Amino acid sequence: MLKQTETKKTIAGSAAAVGVAVMCSRVLGLIREQVFAGLFGAGFTYDSFVVAFRIPNLLRDLFGEGALSAAFVTVFSDYDATRTREETYRLASNVLTFILVLLSLLTLGGIYFAKDIVMLLAPDFDLVAGKVELTRQLTRIMLPFLVLISLSAVVMGILNTRGRFFIPALASSFFNLGSIIGGTSLAMLLPRYGQPAIVGMAVGTLIGGLLQLCVQLPTLWKTGFRYRFGLNLRDAGLHRILKLMIPATVGLSATQINIFINTNFAASCAEGSVSWLYYSFRLVQLPIGLFGVALSIAMLPVLAKQAAQKEVIKMKETMISSLTMVFALTLPATAGLIILAEPIIRLIFEHGAFTATDTIQTAQTLALFAIGLFAYSANKVLVPAFYALDKTRYPVIASFLAIGFNLVIVTLTINRLGHLAIALSTSCTMLINFIFLMGVLYVSMGGYSVRYLLKGLGKIVTSTLFLCLVLVALLPLASPWLAGNLIEQAVALFFLIFTAAIGYGLVLQLMRLPELDVIVRRVFAKIIPAKR
Template identity: 70%
Template sequence: MKQSSGNSTTIARSAGVVSIAVMCSRVLGLIREQVFATLFGAGFAYDAFVVAFRIPNLLRDLFGEGALSAAFVTVFSDYDTNRTKEETWRLASNVLTFFAIALSLISILGIYLSEPLVHLLAPDYDLIPGKTALTVTLTRIMLPFLVAISLSAVVMGMLNTKGRFFVPAIASSFFNLGSIVAGTGLAFLLPRYGQPAIAGMAIGTLVGGILQLGIQLPTLRKVGFSYRIRFDLRDSGLIRILKLMIPATIGLSATQINIFINTNFAASCVEGSVSWLNYAFRLVQLPIGIFGVALSIAMMPLLARQAAEKNVSEMRATLVSSLVMVLALTIPATAGLMLLAEPIIRLIFEHGAFTAADTRATAQALSLYSVGLFAYSSNKVLVPAFYALNKTRYPVIASFIAIATNLIFINLTIDRFQHMAIALSTSLTMLLNFLFLTTILSLKMDGLPFGYLTRGCLKITFATATMSALVYAGNSLAASWMTGNLLQQGISLFTIILLAGITYIVLLNAMRLSELSEVLAKIGSRLKR
C-alpha cells in the first residue's frame, strides 16, 4: 500500500509527539490515582468522589470535549483550507464566546440539580449514612470544571489544525499536576476546619482544569490568534458546528447512558466496587490515551483536510494505516495487562489504605477491561472518519446498539459476577462497536484494503503470542519477587515488560510491518541528528 506511506509517516510523526505528551499525562494520572489509593483506599470517600466527578465528566463528554471537539475540528479545518485567515479566527472567537456562556449556564443548572442527579446516578448511596450528602457536595465543587475543560478542547482543536500537537497534549499533564499538588495540600488542610479531606481533591480537580486551559493560551497566540469578543448566533460556521454536534451529542448520550447504567449497577454491588472499577479503568486508559487517542488526534486534521479536498482514496489509505498502527500497539498491551494485572495493581496501588483484597478485585476488573482495549482504541480512530465523511448518524446507531447489549449482558450476569460483569460488558460492547463501525465504513468508502489489514494483523498476532509466552514464563520465574518488597516488585516487573517489548519489536521488524519500520526509521533519524 505505497500510497499510504507519506500519510502514515505524517501520522506516525504527529502521533509520536502526542504519545510522548500523553504518556507524561497518563503517568501523572497514575500518580494522582496512587494519591487517592494511599489516602482513601477503595470505599466510602473515593466511591463518593468517583460518582461526583462522573457528573461533570458525563456533561463534558456529552456537550463539550467529545462532540464539540470533533465538530469544531471538522469545520475549522474547512475554514483553514478554504477561507481567509480573518474568517477563520473570527469563527474561533465566536465559538469560544458562545460555548463559554452556554457551558456556564449548564454548570449553574447542574449545581442546582446536584442532589437529584446523585440520587439518579447512585440511589443505593442513601443506604449508607452521609454518602449521598458527601457526593452532592463534591459534585457542586467540581461542576465548573466542565467550562474550563471544554474550552480547552476547542483550543486544542485550533492548535492541532495548525500543526501544533505537543502543547495541547501535554496540557492534560498540568491538569494532573494541579489535581495532585492543590488537591493533596488541601486534603491535609481542610480537615483542620471541619471539612472532609476528599473535598480538597475535588477543589484540586477544578484547579487542574483551569491550568489545562491556561497552559495552551500562549501557544495559541503564537499561531496568530487574538481573541475578540464576538457573539453571533447567525454565524454560518457556528451553525455548522452545532448541526454536526447534534448527532454526535445524541450518540454520546448513548455512551453516557451506558456509563450511567454501569455506575448504577456498580453502586448497588458491595462497597468498593465503584472504586475498583475506576482504578482499573484508569490503567486501561494509559494505552488508550498513548495509542488510540494520540493517533486519533494526529489523524483527525489530516482526514478533515482530505475530506475537504474530496480525496477518498487518500482517506482510505490514511484510515487503514492508522488502524494497523493502533492494533500493533494495543494488542500486545492487551496481552500484557491481562497477564500482569495483579503485579501491576500491587506495585502501583497497594499502599496505605489500599489492601491486598482491593488489589485482587481491581486486577479482576483490569483483566476484563483489557479484553476490549484494542477495540476501544480502534474506535477512537474510526469515529473521526465518519465526521470527515459527514456520516455522523452511524456512530450514533452503534452507540444505541451498545446500550441494548450492555443492559442485557449486565442484567444476566451482575448477580453472579458483581463488578466483573460490568468490566466484561464494557469490553464486549466496544468489540461490537468496532465490528459495526468497520463494516459500515467499508461500505461508505467503497471498500477498505482488508488484505493489507489482515496481513498486518497476522504479523501482530504472531509477535504478540511469542511475547505473551515470554511474559508468562517470566512471571512464573519471578513469582517470589513479584510479591516481595517494593524494589523487588519494581525490578521484576520492569525487566519482564522491557524484555517482552524488545522481543515484540524485533519480531515485528523482522516481519517488516511497514508502519513500525517507518516509526523506527523516524526515531533513528532523530537520534542521529
C-alpha cells in the same frame, strides 16, 4: 505509494508527539490515582468522589470535549483550507464565546440540582449515612471543571489544525499536576477547618482544569490567534459545528446512558465496586490515550483536509494505516495487562488505605477491561473517519446498539459476577461497536484494503503470541521478586515488560510490518531529536 508513505509519516509523527506528551500525562495520572489510593483506598469516600467527578465528565463528553472537539476540528480544518485566516479565527472566537455561555448556564443548573443528579446516578448511596451529602458537596465543587475543560478542547482543536500537537497533548499533564499538588495540599489543610480531606482533592480538580486551559494559551498566541469577545448566533460556521455536534451528542448520550446504567449497577454491588472499576479503567486508559487517542488526534485534521479536497483514496490509505498502527500497539498491551494485571495493581496501588483485597478485585476487573482495549482504541480512529465523511449518524447507531447489548450482558451476569459484569460488558460492547463501524465504513467508503489490514493483523497477532509465551515462561522466575518489597516489584515488572516488548518488536521486525518502522523512527525522532 510515495504519497501514502508521506501520509503515514505525517500521522505517525504527529501521533508520536502526542504519544510522548500523553505518556507524561498518563504517568502523572497514575501518580494521582496512587495518591487517592494511599489516602482514601476503595470505599465510602472514594466512591463518592468517583460519582461526583463522573457528573461533570458525563456533561463534558456529552456537550463539550468529545462531540465539540471532533465537530470543531472538522469545520475549522475546512475553513483553514478554504477561507481567509481572519474568517477562520473569527469562527474560533465565536465558538469559544458560545461554549463559555452555554456551559456556564449548564454548570449553574447542575449545581442547583446536584442532589437530584446524585440520587439519579447512584440511588443506593442513600443506604449509607452521609454518602449522598458528601457526593453532592463534591459535585457542586467540581461542576465548573466542565467549562474549563471544554474551552481547553476548543483551544486544542485550533492548535491541532495549525499543526501544533505536543503542547495541547501535554496540557493534561498540568491538570494532573494541579490535582496532585493543589489537591493534596488542600486535603492536608482543610480537615483543620472541619472539611473532609476529599474536598481538597475536589478543589484540586478545578485547579488542574484551569492549568490545562492556561498552559495552551501562549502557544495559541504564537499562532496569531487573538480572541475577540462576541456572540453571533447566525454564524454559518457555528451552525455547521452544531449540526455536526447534534448527532454526535445524541451518540455520546448513548455512551453516557451506558455509564449511567453501569454506575447504577456498580453502586448496588459491594462497597468499593465503584472504586475498583474506576482504578482499573484508569489503567486501561493509559494505552488508549497513548495509542488510540494520539492517533485519532493526529489523524482527524489529515482526514478532514482530505475530505475537503475529495481525496477518497488517500482517506482509505490514511484510515487503514492508522488502524494497523493501533493494532500493532494495543494488542501486545492487551496481552500484557491481562497476564500481569495483579502485579501491576499491587505495585501501583497497594499502599496506605488500599488493601490486598482491593488489589485482587481491581486486577480481575482490569483483566476484563483489557479484553476490549484494542477495539476501544480502534473506535477512536474509526469515528473521526465518519466525521470527515459527514456520516455521523452511524456512530450514533452504534452507540445505541451498545446500550441494548450492555443491558442484556450486565443483567444476565451481574448476580453471578458482581462488578466484574460491568467490565466484561464494556469490553463486549466495544468489540460489537468495532465490528459494526468497520462494516459500515467499508460500505460508506466504497471498500478499503481489507487484505492489507488482515495481512498486518496476522503479523501482529503472531508477534503478540510470542510475547505471551515470553511472559508465561518468565513469570515463575520473577514471582519471588513480585512478592517482595516495592523496589523488587518494580525491577521484576520492568524486566518482564521490557523483555516481552523487545521480543515482540524483534518478531514483528522480522515479519516486516511497515507501520512499525514508521512508528519507531518517529518516536525516536521526538525523544532524541536529530542534530543539525
